[in-house]
Amino acid sequence: MTDAAIRVQGIEKSFKDLAVLKGVDFEVERGSIFALLGSNGAGKTTLVRILSTLLKADAGSAAVHGFDIASQAQDVRESISLTGQFAAVDEILSGRENLVLIAQLRHLENPGAVADDLLARFSLTEAGSRRAGTYSGGMRRRLDIAMSLIGDPPIIFLDEPTTGLDPEARIEVWQTVKKLAASGTTVLLTTQYLDEAEQLADRIAILNRGTIIQNGTLAELKRLLPQAKVEYVEKQPTLEEVFLALVGEEKKEAA
């Protein structure tokens, strides 16, 4: 028995003739950030839906926070939160009202205080009374993640948390995810972006054609390729650095 937060063994899933997952195995250590990297259609969302008990696997098993996804689904659900690719924020409500609503649904004692604490943690205090419909993509995604943290789940699934966000908003979300992991939450995130996995993850698993074809730390994955030839070139800023230098500075919370 390992102390893994998530343990996945031989998970298989087909949709009719389409075999999406053909035996997926991996473990996620407690308090770490694990990135499941795969291109569009690789089966990332399918796997996340199976691990969060929204979908049944055809074969294999998995334990989440020590609970079996098949026989202890309710315990699994109480141990996780899931933030999907498309933000679940109510645009008519203010950011604070969105948070209070979820805290009330979860029967927490002081929903207002829970909301204010999360607004502060996610740098949304000033925007808190504004309708969420007026938020930028990054703010909305941050609010969405904040909503999913109500009730302090030990494990959080983030399914493509930055798809569709602009570079500044992506960096905001990255900082949020890093803070989460630093506070002890286990994060399993899916992404199709190499740089996102590189920035965030303690371990990276590559899902390709239904199986995990590589799983390791960034350093381990880099060692799989022969060492790059040393070349002397002028260091050019990346386009992202240029973009952020031009538009970044003056917007912080306003972004």
Ligand SMILES: Nc1ncnc2c1ncn2[C@@H]1O[C@H](COP(=O)(O)OP(=O)(O)O)[C@@H](O)[C@H]1O
């Ligand atoms: N409910 C479903 N019915 C049929 N096919 C599905 C269903 N859900 C996903 N698929 C298919 O399974 C494959 C993997 O989808 P998905 O898990 O959403 O991939 P990813 O999240 O990596 O982009 C895709 O080809 C998708 O069309």
Ligand SMILES: [Mg+2]
């Ligand atoms: Mg997906």
